[in-house]
Amino acid sequence: MKAFVLYGKGDAHMTTDFPEPSLEPNSVKIAVSYCGLCGTDLHKYEGKGGSRPVVYPVPLGHEASGILVEVGENVRDFRPGDRVAVNPNWYCKKCYFCKNGQNHLCTNSKGVVKGFAEYICPPAENVHKIPDTLSLKHAALAEPLSCCIHGMDLLDMKMGQTVAIIGLGSIGSIFLQLCRIAGAANIIVIEPQESKRKLAEALGATLFLNPSEVDVLEEIHSAGIPNVDRVIECVGFPATMESALEIAGRGAVVVLFGLSPSGSSFPFRQYDAFQKELVIKTSYINPDCTERAIALLDSDLFSPEPLISKVLTMEEMEGELVTRNYFKKGKVLMAVSGQENGTPI
Numbered sequence: 039m040k041a042f043v044l045y046g047k048g049d050a051h052m053t054t055d056f057p058e059p060s061l062e063p064n065s066v067k068i069a070v071s072y073c074g075l076c077g078t079d080l081h082k083y084e085g086k087g088g089s090r091p092v093v094y095p096v097p098l099g100h101e102a103s104g105i106l107v108e109v110g111e112n113v114r115d116f117r118p119g120d121r122v123a124v125n126p127n128w129y130c131k132k133c134y135f136c137k138n139g140q141n142h143l144c145t146n147s148k149g150v151v152k153g154f155a156e157y158i159c160p161p162a163e164n165v166h167k168i169p170d171t172l173s174l175k176h177a178a179l180a181e182p183l184s185c186c187i188h189g190m191d192l193l194d195m196k197m198g199q200t201v202a203i204i205g206l207g208s209i210g211s212i213f214l215q216l217c218r219i220a221g222a223a224n225i226i227v228i229e230p231q232e233s234k235r236k237l238a239e240a241l242g243a244t245l246f247l248n249p250s251e252v253d254v255l256e257e258i259h260s261a262g263i264p265n266v267d268r269v270i271e272c273v274g275f276p277a278t279m280e281s282a283l284e285i286a287g288r289g290a291v292v293v294l295f296g297l298s299p300s301g302s303s304f305p306f307r308q309y310d311a312f313q314k315e316l317v318i319k320t321s322y323i324n325p326d327c328t329e330r331a332i333a334l335l336d337s338d339l340f341s342p343e344p345l346i347s348k349v350l351t352m353e354e355m356e357g358e359l360v361t362r363n364y365f366k367k368g369k370v371l372m373a374v375s376g377q378e379n380g381t382p383i
Contacts, residue, residue, distance in 0.1 A: 040352060
């Protein structure tokens with residue numbers, strides 16, 4: 039089958055003869071319509087690894103939507119033609135963490151979606167039907183949105199609070215909308231690309247600050263905001279994580295959502311955090327959030343289209359991994375088949 043495959047560090051390209059995945063009794067075969075390019079894919083391409091070990095060769099991509107073409111012999115809840123989104127994270131349901139309500143920390147977990155390919159065969163339990171009113175293009179955002187919903191759960195934001203979001207890539211743009219929906223009184227976006235100001239304001243930001251041009255804390259105080267109650271860091275750079283702790287006000291919760299390379303670190307001034315009694319959290323994947331993400335994507339509350347910077351073909355993805363022209367602007371999708379209805383051949 040045709041697939042966009044990672045063969046090693048810095049070596050990823052399209053091939054037309056990658057083996058099709060096998061259909062197991064409890065799995066379904068999906069013709070992929072769309073699949074998103076994630077920051078984790080870039081980490082893998084750069085040889086920095088992802089949430090789990092990388093075994094070459096492997097198709098990139100895990101934010102997939104598509105159309106069922108075949109079901110395993112034990113599958114009863116799906117049929118060919120179903121339009122679906124897929125959760126790429128499989129859990130064993132037997133380990134300590136699975137039995138204690140923390141399945142996303144499963145010690146035997148594995149990724150079951152390699153979405154930059156014509157076909158995937160995930161377990162049926164990882165597959166979610168989508169409403170007829172939701173496009174497969176937008177359904178490909180279910181996975182990153184579900185991860186952000188988990189981040190919002192950890193953020194524990196209260197209505198009327200002030201939230202600062204560091205970084206307005208696709209993840210920051212999702213969090214901006216979620217904070218608006220959740221009732222934040224002030225949403226501060228901290229982003230060095232001035233070109234993103236209009237998007238931030240359109241999505242609900244009440245204050246846009248370019249850290250290369252202004253003193254962020256001074257501007258926040260000048261705006262009459264007494265305290266930054268919640269901070270979401272969406273970049274993963276040491277400097278931005280350090281800034282997140284500096285910007286956080288007294289009693290704040292800080293979620294370090296951005297993924298940094300394994301082994302990286304940043305200065306942590308414990309006394310400063312102690313004086314503010316900060317709660318510092320990290321967010322890992324998307325436990326039981328996919329259905330909520332699909333419901334939001336299909337609602338009038340959330341706007342998926344402004345997040346998408348470009349839809350590329352499989353042939354165009356190799357160049358994007360090198361230049362990242364569109365990734366810098368928002369979410370990049372690969373149109374694998376690009377079909378919205380019917381059963382692809």
